[in-house]
Amino acid sequence: MDFSGKDKAAYVQETFNTIAGHYDLMNSLMSLGMDKRWRRIAVQRVGARRGMNILDVCCGTGQLSQELGKAVGNEGSVTGLDFSRKMLDVARHTLEQSSEKKQIQFIQGNAMELPFPDHSFDGVTVGWGLRNLPDLRRGIQEMTRVVKPGGKVVSLDMAKPSLPVFKQVYWLYFEKLVPLMGQIWAKKASAYQYLHDSAVEFPSQQELARIFSECGLLETKFLNLAGGVVAVVSGTKPGHS
Template sequence: MDFSGKDKATYVQETFNSIAKRYDLMNTLMSFGLDKGWRRKAVYTVEARAGMHILDVCCGTGQLSMELAETVGVTGKVTGLDFSEKMLERAKDNISQSSFEPVIHLLQGDAMNLPFEENTFDGATVGWGLRNLPDLEQGIREMIRVVKPGTVVVSLDMAKPTLPVFKQGYWLYFEKLVPWMGKVWAGKAKAYQYLHDSTVEFPAQQELARIFERSGLIETRYQNLFGGVVAIVSGRKLS
C-alpha cells in the first residue's frame, strides 16, 4: 500500500480528516443503508446493558457510540476515542443533534496507547478501525488491557466473502465503484481507494478471530454479515 512517503498513522489521520464531512453519507451509500443494522449487531455482541461503561475505539463520526449509548442509557456511559480531529468534530455535531449527548464522552487519542487504566470498561468496540492501525495486535492488546475481566471485545469491519461469483462481484464493486463513488460524492477518490487497499490487506475474519485468541481472548468467534462482506469478530477477556 502506498502511503505517499508517510508513515501509516500520519497517512490514516490525514485521510480521515479529508473525508470526515461526507463519511456518514458514503457509509450509507456503500452499504446500501445496511450499516446501521450492522452496528446494532455489534452492540448486541459486546453485551452492552443499561448502566455499563463501554469504550468505542476509532469512534469516527460517533455512529456506533450513539448505538451503544441507546443501550447503556442515562445510567451508563460511552467513551469514544479517535485519532482524527475532523472525525471527532463530526461526531460532536452528530451527538449534539441526538438525545445521547449526556451519555457520550469523546476524546482524541491513540488506539495504540489508550489513555486509560487497566480493567476500566465493561466492554470495547471498534468499528472499521483495526485495519487502520500501524500494529493490529498491539491495538487489540490495548483494548483487552482496558476492559474488565469477563467482558467482551468486538470488531466490526469489512471482511472477505468466499461464495463464488458473489466474491468476485464484491471485489469488483469495491475496487472500481467505491473509489468512483468517493470521487463523485466526496471528491476524494484516492481516500476511498485506500479503503479498498486496506481491506485487501486486512486479515480475513477467520484469521482475525485467531489473532484475537492469540492476543489472550477466549470464546473467540466471527459472525458473517451480508454474505461475509462484513464480519463481527469478538472474544472475551479471561475472568
C-alpha cells in the first residue's frame, strides 16, 4: 500500500477523518445492506448480555457500539474507542437520537495503547478495525490484556472467500467498483482503494484465528458470513470470569 509518505497510523487517521460523514452510507451500499446483521452476530459471539461492560475498539461511527448497547441494557455499559475525531463526532451525533445513549460513551484513544487497566471489560469487540492497525499483534494483545479472564475478544472484518468463480467476482467488484462508488458518494476514491488494498493484505480468517491463539487466546474460531467475504473471529481469555 502507498501511504503517500505518511506512516500507516497517520494515513488511516486522515483517511477516516475525510470519509466520516459518508462512512455508514458506504458500508450499507458495499454490503448490500447486510452489515447490520453482521454486527448483530458479532454481538452474539462476544456474549454481550444485560449488565455487562463491553469495549468496542476502533468503533468508528459507533454502529457496533449501539448494537452492543442494546444487548447490555441500562444496567450495562459500552465504551467505544477510536482515534479519528471526525468519526467520533458522527458517532456522538447519531447516539443523541438513540435510546441507548445512557449506557454508551465514546472516547478518543489509541488501540495500540488502550487507556484501561488489565481485566477491565467483560468482552471486547473490533469491527473492521484490525486491518487498520500499524501492529496487528500488538492490537490483539492489548484487547486481550483489558478483557477479564473468561471474556471474549471478537473481530468482525473482511475475509477471504475460497469458492471458485465467486472469489474472482468478489475481488473484481472490490478492486474496481468499490473505489468508483467511493468517488461518486464520498468524493474520495483513494480512501476506498485503501479499503481494497488493506483487505488484500489482511490475514485470512484461518490465519487470524491462529494469530488470536498466538496472542494468548483460547478456543479461537471463525464464522464465515456472506460466503466468506466477511468473518467473525473470536477467542477467549484464559481463566474464569
